[in-house]
Amino acid sequence: MKFSLTQTALEQTKGDCLVVAVFEDKELSNAAATIDKATKGLISRLLERGDLPGKIGQNLLIPEVEGIDAERLLLVGAGAKDKLTDLKFKGLHQKAIASIKELPLTRVVFDTLDLALSNNPNADKLSLAMQAVDAGYYRVDGLKSSKKAQLTPEVVEFVGGENRSGLEQATALLAGMNLTRDLGNAPGNICTPSYFAKTALELASEYDSIKTQIIDEEEGRELGFNAFLAVGQGSEEPSKFIIMQYQGADDKEEAPIGLVGKGISFDSGGVSIKPSEGMEGMKYDMCGAASVFGVIKAAAEMGLKKNIVAIVVSAENMPDGKALKPGDILTSYSGLTIEVINTDAEGRLALCDGLGYIGKFNPKVVIDMATLTGACVVALGEHNTGLMSNDDELAQTLLQAGKDAADKAWQLPLDEEYQEQIDSPFADIANTGGKPAGSITAGCFLSRFAKEYAWAHLDIAGSAGGVFDKKKGATARPVPLLMRYLTSLK
Known part of the structure; x- marks a missing residue:
């Protein structure tokens, strides 16, 4: 699994699954608002009828969405906007992976890096997100006689990240953590x-x-x-x-x-x-x-x-x-x-x-x-x-x-x-x-x-x-x- 960054416009981002966040009280993240506009209010309608309360771990996978290039849209709950801690930030990525890890995906795209952390302004959000995603796909069944097929995407991308050296450092950290x-x-x-x-x-x-x-x-x-x-x-x-x-x-x-x-x-x-x-x-x-x-x-x-x-x-x-x-x-x-x-x-x-x-x-x-x-x-x-x-x-x-x-x-x-x-x-x-x-x-x-x-x-x-x-x-x-x-x- 390779991690990368992209600057592609969100609605034009190609991939097997696009992941964006929504908050409690029907509040959209910037990414969700962009997708909502591109899909003529789809997310707003889903929130109005109660399909996604927005709490951490409450996710909604939509298989086909008109108006965006991604094949699937995963809406992930991010809880209260002003109470999103580093722990909850990692948690929403872990819950996202739990929702899609059994799917045969090649390219997964997250637009979550602009979410603000209430407790940790010095946090490297890219590194935290990568750690959570990597841990979500990590497996310990290598010594089992019968191995389940590993449905790990080839690429996980993050929208909006500009710090290439930060990506390299986070990738190096993951190599050490996995060892x-x-x-x-x-x-x-x-x-x-x-x-x-x-x-x-x-x-x-x-x-x-x-x-x-x-x-x-x-x-x-x-x-x-x-x-x-x-x-x-x-x-x-x-x-x-x-x-x-x-x-x-x-x-x-x-x-x-x-x-x-x-x-x-x-x-x-x-x-x-x-x-x-x-x-x-x-x-x-x-x-x-x-x-x-x-x-x-x-x-x-x-x-x-x-x-x-x-x-x-x-x-x-x-x-x-x-x-x-x-x-x-x-x-x-x-x-x-x-x-x-x-x-x-x-x-x-x-x-x-x-x-x-x-x-x-x-x-x-x-x-x-x-x-x-x-x-x-x-x-x-x-x-x-x-x-x-x-x-x-x-x-x-x-x-x-x-x-x-x-x-x-x-x-x-x-x-x-x-x-x-x-x-x-x-x-x-x-x-x-x-x-x-x-x-x-x-x-x-x-x-x-x-x-x-x-x-x-x-x-x-x-x-x-x-x-x-x-x-x-x-x-x-x-x-x-x-x-x-x-x-x-x-």
Whole structure:
């Protein structure tokens, strides 16, 4: 499916389906008013007799319409004109696709970009619309023995868009998001740490701007990745410490942006085993790593003029005679010793060695992302990513990027008092502080390994999609937030 822009007069726009919006209270969008005039008042008559109330999700497909060149007309409800938020804007495009996705369409044309968003004037409406359309056609049934025919149009066009570079950036973002979704939705017997390593090498082969290094377990032990390697020592799958360097800045020596992603390809909880009900959703415990891959691909696709160093710490957390045990004490790459209270608090053990090692690259800032805590889902649900940071300027920039990208985050505190919960009488630090403020104390743990640079932690346990809502599948968040942040940097 290819996205494009057109300046053709609306009534002369050719295609299998033309999509325009109508509001509640029988109010027409500019596009609908144009079509209404060309069709001698057809839309007005339909609204007068109550065929389309105009609420979000209330759509009306008209197979043949005299006065326009498109073969079909889809009228989509946009709700109240002054209350059209970015979320509702994406929703009306998703509902539009739901109305037509079973039809054999070759070319679909949307005239929706002039709709005003009441809550987000900085939003890139073209990108939001493209994300919604792409997600509407995205499928996860690739491993079924009997595959349903995919009725995806060859071209989806948007009327009135003039920013060709914006189209290219949005297309690059989609490429990254789809890689993130594909990795996130893949089962744990396919998307293993070795599969991540293979994917990283393939990216380096595809793009000259990417260089990849894979550190295996033997080399990792020599380097001192004891916390990370302890996570996977109960698994038959070898752990992989993956480094991807994207070189996009004109100045090759420009300090890179650092990214670290949690890639636990399956999380049984280890010896502190999880309940069996719902455990299949733990294949999504690598969505932080998948998001790192998505950002690297999107950056390469758009030729982002920044340098990025990305580390993926990938392991499988399984119970075994060799597995990590509660009470064990580990010495991290940074030298801090860690008392293991709960082997199901494994993501932070993997991340802390990634956060320690990335300092070698003298990063400008470091952002880690992980499906880290159920406590974050309790606090924020699936709508906001949890954000913690040791640098308020970085935090505020990320929060604004999330708002602008309609990929929201909410900042949680890292106050000194919370640090006391993870003190240990036997080691420098404990890997969990108990249930109270569980997402915050996880952030406190990570903060002790990120003291040498400006750092932010994104807990995507709810927003990544699949961990606690398995039917939803991977959402590819926070790739839009991160790409908005990266493209906004001077």
